[in-house]
Amino acid sequence: MKIIVDAMGGDHAPGVVVEGAVEAVKEYKEEIVLVGEPSQIEPVLKRFEYPKDKIFIYPARETILMHELPAISVRKKKGSSIVVGINLIKELKGDAFFSAGNTGAVVCAASMDLGLLPGVERPGIALVIPTIKGISLIIDVGANINPKPLHLLQYGIMGSAYLESIFNKPQPTVGLLNVGEEETKGTDFVKETYDLLSKSNLNFIGNIEGKSIFSGKCDVIVCDGFVGNVALKVMEGAVETMQFFLKRYLLKTSLKGKIGFFLIKDTFSKFKKDLNYAEYGGATLLGVNGVVIIGHGRSNARAVKNAIRVAIEEVKRKINQRIIEAITHLKK
């Protein structure tokens, strides 16, 4: 198996990407192709010990920056690590693609160059999140900010297929993110989606509210990409803010709190880092004809390594075949 990695993507590229790739090769023994500017990748790679027959560099002279407009940059920068990397998948020179770069550009390049799976109308970004009961999957967190109800139904199908396939979860429960639990709540868009989900053969449990996302109340949470993106970033912000407040609170209240804070400090930092994408490693762009993993811009080496593990797992479990079957068998 060969995993194509965008060496230029992310806030700390190529450093942490190369480091994560080296760790992944050592641990998972699959081949990795680092796509990007060789003169930037080589010096980093030289710092590490690694099996020379497992890591390759594939040159890409351009880089799409984090804030470039996705559609325009993908069209104009044909030589960018994202476009070149996606094309390696298309030409079957690799089995999966990972990038911690410009999310919109990855979505755009993957949708245009790989195309969508048969029957799928729009791709969605699926993110696995930790919950009190284990893990849940939220889809879409930003690929498609103007979806139709049918797209959300398909997200439910793809998300369920994902959890069945990757996490061996039989008949995952599906919930619709809404402003209240009652069937009557929400916009016309959400009500139409509710209707489609109810009539499908998914294990649909109804609406769920934002506060239940982490409770493990359902396995798959479907939502439109705008709402999902805001929700995801609010979670990120909440974790950071909590640490700030907790520190201030503990330091100002009592001696007990002060001592407690110094005792928990290291664990808290580790905990925060773990929640922050690194544990699971990345989000999967579901619905495109290829395995595409998107990492957080702030990914560290561990997050990159874990994202590569996820990519390997998805290839092994033939996730896209499972999705095609599920979409085909959909009770209309």
Add this chain to the structure above:
Amino acid sequence: MKIIVDAMGGDHAPGVVVEGAVEAVKEYKEEIVLVGEPSQIEPVLKRFEYPKDKIFIYPARETILMHELPAISVRKKKGSSIVVGINLIKELKGDAFFSAGNTGAVVCAASMDLGLLPGVERPGIALVIPTIKGISLIIDVGANINPKPLHLLQYGIMGSAYLESIFNKPQPTVGLLNVGEEETKGTDFVKETYDLLSKSNLNFIGNIEGKSIFSGKCDVIVCDGFVGNVALKVMEGAVETMQFFLKRYLLKTSLKGKIGFFLIKDTFSKFKKDLNYAEYGGATLLGVNGVVIIGHGRSNARAVKNAIRVAIEEVKRKINQRIIEAITHLKK
């Protein structure tokens, strides 16, 4: 001044509402009218010492339950504590109304019976949240889930007037909640709103992402009620989940973590409670012709007391007059 309080609203009514009202009367010395079923309010009230000339009971024989449909329940239950309470404001028998009951019903009764302020097209629920730099205000968190761009512009105006008036914050900065910071990001709805905000005389700083809500990056965060409601509830859920994970993390890692956890436990619980609405006490329904405060269903006595303090403050500062002026002077 006379504050009208829905004694039957909230998960722990009338108990915590009456208790909070008694505390508020003692601390703020204003009169309070408890609206609801006297046979349920009286026994609770008897348990407390309070100035008898400051707390009154106004009978309302019906109660709108938390999960009843707002528009229908308000129309059918004319004798409910919410409808009766709002009518006391309308008849100028009280200066402000507080309820921790069915939010939709309060919004509906207030909009219909009090009407909107001149020039205001839709009311919005404004919530003051703690941030790293102090406080910010987010509007709308659920009054209007199908807004037009003009409504969001008006939320920006009302939110700014609120912070100027209640928190003495001159020229508050306004940000638009979006999936990215660039002007080009988001749905057509958000882009149109961006355009309106840019052309207004508000201190508009552009788009902000979900992770920046708590950073104090801007004073007023405007968003549609669907997104705002999800964001708010994600925050709530995140705080609870964080506590759960932190505990598990600390208890499983090291002896240091275990001891640390037991030292911070009490402070953490207090911190969680404080974040949970109680500190500021409630959200304000801005845009209606009256001062209306909405509490969280889970409000405790302290949250009720603080919500009453907010109501008193808003009446004193003539918040609605400020909003009328701001809406009138809006540069179109």
